[in-house]
Amino acid sequence: MTTAVLDIGKSNVKLVLLDDAGGTLAVRSRANTVLPGPPFPHHDVAAIEAWLLGALASLPERAAIAAIVPVAHGCAAALVAGDALVLPLLDYEYDGPDATAAGCDVVADPFGESFTPPLPLGLVIGRQLFWLRERFPEALARADTLLVNPQFWAWRLSGVAAAEVTSLGSHSGLWRPAARDWSQFVRRMDLLRLMPKLRPAWDTLGPLRPEIAAATGLDPACRVVCGAHDSNASFLAHRATRAPPFTVISSGTWTIVMAAGAPLARLHAARDMLANVDVFGDPVPTARFMGGREFAAVAGDAAGSAATLADAARVMARGTLVRPAFVRGSGPFAAQQGAIIGPPPETAGERVALADLYLALVSDVMLDLLGAHPPFIVEGPAATAPVFLAALAALRPGAAVIASEDGTGTGAGALLLAGWGRVAPRAAAGGRVEALPGMMPYRQHWRRLSAPVAG
Numbered sequence: 001m002t003t004a005v006l007d008i009g010k011s012n013v014k015l016v017l018l019d020d021a022g023g024t025l026a027v028r029s030r031a032n033t034v035l036p037g038p039p040f041p042h043h044d045v046a047a048i049e050a051w052l053l054g055a056l057a058s059l060p061e062r063a064a065i066a067a068i069v070p071v072a073h074g075c076a077a078a079l080v081a082g083d084a085l086v087l088p089l090l091d092y093e094y095d096g097p098d099a100t101a102a103g104c105d106v107v108a109d110p111f112g113e114s115f116t117p118p119l120p121l122g123l124v125i126g127r128q129l130f131w132l133r134e135r136f137p138e139a140l141a142r143a144d145t146l147l148v149n150p151q152f153w154a155w156r157l158s159g160v161a162a163a164e165v166t167s168l169g170s171h172s173g174l175w176r177p178a179a180r181d182w183s184q185f186v187r188r189m190d191l192l193r194l195m196p197k198l199r200p201a202w203d204t205l206g207p208l209r210p211e212i213a214a215a216t217g218l219d220p221a222c223r224v225v226c227g228a229h230d231s232n233a234s235f236l237a238h239r240a241t242r243a244p245p246f247t248v249i250s251s252g253t254w255t256i257v258m259a260a261g262a263p264l265a266r267l268h269a270a271r272d273m274l275a276n277v278d279v280f281g282d283p284v285p286t287a288r289f290m291g292g293r294e295f296a297a298v299a300g301d302a303a304g305s306a307a308t309l310a311d312a313a314r315v316m317a318r319g320t321l322v323r324p325a326f327v328r329g330s331g332p333f334a335a336q337q338g339a340i341i342g343p344p345p346e347t348a349g350e351r352v353a354l355a356d357l358y359l360a361l362v363s364d365v366m367l368d369l370l371g372a373h374p375p376f377i378v379e380g381p382a383a384t385a386p387v388f389l390a391a392l393a394a395l396r397p398g399a400a401v402i403a404s405e406d407g408t409g410t411g412a413g414a415l416l417l418a419g420w421g422r423v424a425p426r427a428a429a430g431g432r433v434e435a436l437p438g439m440m441p442y443r444q445h446w447r448r449l450s451a452p453v454a455g
Contacts, residue, residue: 001066008072028055042088070227072149074170104130115275120329126173146194150227158224160205161196166232169277177283202420233413240425245373251382255291259372287366289331297326298355302348311353322358360391374399394439
């Protein structure tokens with residue numbers, strides 16, 4: 001039997017077919033496009049669903065798929081009445097919620113309870129909902145259910161509504177991680193009436209809707225699993241086999257550092273730090289920045305090129321570096337303006353190396369801010385970037401930096417959810433990384449130009 005993982009990222013949507021050993025049998029993907037409106041920029045749910053049905057129908061031996069596990073970025077929520085959306089899923093890069101942010105902050109829980117920083121745009125689901133109530137009060141009044149992104153797709157596949165803690169605990173303002181309870185914001189906004197029953201991420205919500213089984217050729221008994229926030233699926237693959245302390249650096253559109261065993265007291269709202277919640281309901285100190293977007297801003301047209309340690313050495317010898325940051329509202333340097341300082345890179349490889357050095361330096365700051373402990377396990381695209389890995393190893397002398405070999409990033413965790421209680425977790429494979437020479441003097445120069453930096 002096989003498992004299909006539906007991975008809804010900010011930039012791309014993927015469907016990954018895995019065998020019971022975690023091997024990848026097939027991958028389908030498409031861009032996650034945003035419609036400009038009306039009534040506001042939003043996810044193209046209809047297009048994703050049509051693509052998903054076609055992708056499922058195209059999978060080899062699709063009748064052998066025993067389970068579908070949705071994982072998704074956390075910053076989207078659906079308001080539903082009956083079997084239909086009452087409003088589209090707002091795109092979190094839309095700035096509409098900024099207009100009512102001050103009013104929202106009055107009713108929001110303090111950071112020390114929600115561990116949700118006051119992020120701009122629509123990066124906090126609570127701020128999205130507050131703005132929607134101001135702009136579309138009739139629609140919000142019609143809604144009978146609120147579903148966060150992974151559980152929205154689980155509902156579309158199974159017809160069963162559920163709430164789940166990794167999704168609720170992803171800087172939504174809807175959950176109090178340490179208290180393991182709904183936020184006061186939920187109660188003050190009368191949102192509790194919309195919340196489905198809490199279910200574990202590994203729960204089977206039900207079989208496929210009959211019309212989906214018929215359209216795809218999947219077994220009608222195929223199970224739909226509740227699902228999880230994408231970074232927490234990556235984290236689970238390690239949490240299930242390691243006792244804290246350890247740290248997972250999950251890369252993609254976002255670089256998310258999840259530091260098991262670090263103290264919640266070190267979290268600082270102004271530095272884009274927060275508490276995620278793992279599948280067991282435990283808070284996990286987290287820091288993040290939009291690493292994929294920052295990489296693209298630095299690498300430009302060279303982004304698809306390979307970079308070597310020799311490329312990095314030449315960049316460092318010239319003293320070229322990147323001062324943060326290029327993405328608004330993201331990361332520990334969110335208030336600063338990014339720039340490339342020093343002689344420009346001469347080749348595509350050098351430009352990619354410069355971007356990777358920069359991402360390693362920002363990741364190093366986040367590790368310091370969190371008080372994160374090794375081993376440092378790198379997931380996603382950064383796990384195949386030799387300059388990033390070698391730079392990070394140099395910046396954490398004596399600590400183990402491990403490049404995960406899980407190519408899907410979320411696949412191993414999703415497979416555990418599908419086989420919960422039946423499949424024994426396996427320690428993720430990965431190799432230790434050698435350090436890049438000369439990195440510490442380069443870091444000292446970069447930190448002087450990139451202040452303020454808190455240790």
